[in-house]
Amino acid sequence: MNLYYNTDKTTSKCNWVMDSLLKGWPDAQLATERKYLGEPAAFWGFIQNNWHIIKQHQEEEVDWYFWDMPYYGRWSGLAEALNPTKDFYWRAARNGIHETKIVARPDDRFAAWNLKIEPWRKNGESILVASSSDTMTWWATGMSVDDWEQHTVSYLKKYTKRPIVIRRKPRAEGTSGPDAAKLAKIKDFKYILDDVFAVVTTVSMCMVESLIKGVPSFCSPYSAAKQVSRTDLSLIETPLYPDREPWFNHIAYCQFTHKEIESGVAYKCLNKKK
Secondary structure (H helix, E strand, O other): OOOOOOOOOOOOHHHHHHHHHHHOOOOOOEEOOOOOOOOOOOOOOOOOOOHHHHHHHHHHHOOOEEEEEOOOOOOOOHHHOOOOOOOOOOOEEEEEOOOOOOOOOOHHHHHHOOOOOOOOOOOOEEEEEEEEEEHHHHHHOOOOHHHHHHHHHHHOOOOOOOEEEOOOEEEEEEEEHHHHHHHOEEEEEHHHHEEEEEEEEOOOOOHHHHHHOOOOOOOOOOOOOHOEOOOOHHHHOOOOOOOHHHHHHHHHHOOOOOOHHHHHHHHHHOOOOO
């Protein structure tokens, strides 16, 4: 398997993961060039020209593995300063940016998150529209974040009279997500869900927090939450309220620590027969 390192920034999180894959993945090797090489490959997000190389893998039906920030337990510069020994994870999917089909898994890995799945909430008032990053939005919809937000709000207004609130992915001081929210002094995502009837996104991982808190979600077919959400926004007033436990057990088996990547655990989990 060819590993596509970040050749622009040697200290990139991408390269942390690729170094671990080099130790724990059968036949792993550095990609000799940043182009399609006709063999299975691993990528970190849509950095550099990954988008185009991944598209070629799709066209040729050659396996590709997508690595990025996890569903839970993400690396945080702020948190690491307080506890540098704490484990953190990286998510992965085979032939997609997320695993969109639930694979039956034990509950051990999700139990280690020590999170309580809250009962479904059915009395929220507003619709929260939460965009993904620019590249993820383009991948899932073929639109920019601005266009997707405008299109989504306009479409929702045809089917609901509820207030619609927009929240973009926080960015500050060269980072994004929870750390950026803290640095920019933006309210953490979980604290804005109290009066939310449903969350609408493309492929944002905010749906994990939403589903933990019992707020139903609407998402793209490319999202990890596809199987526990609706993808048709015309049904915004009738969200899905499924059993979430099998899904949480599944996504907990789609993210791994460096030690688990190096030991081969990640390889075994990602190549389990569906």
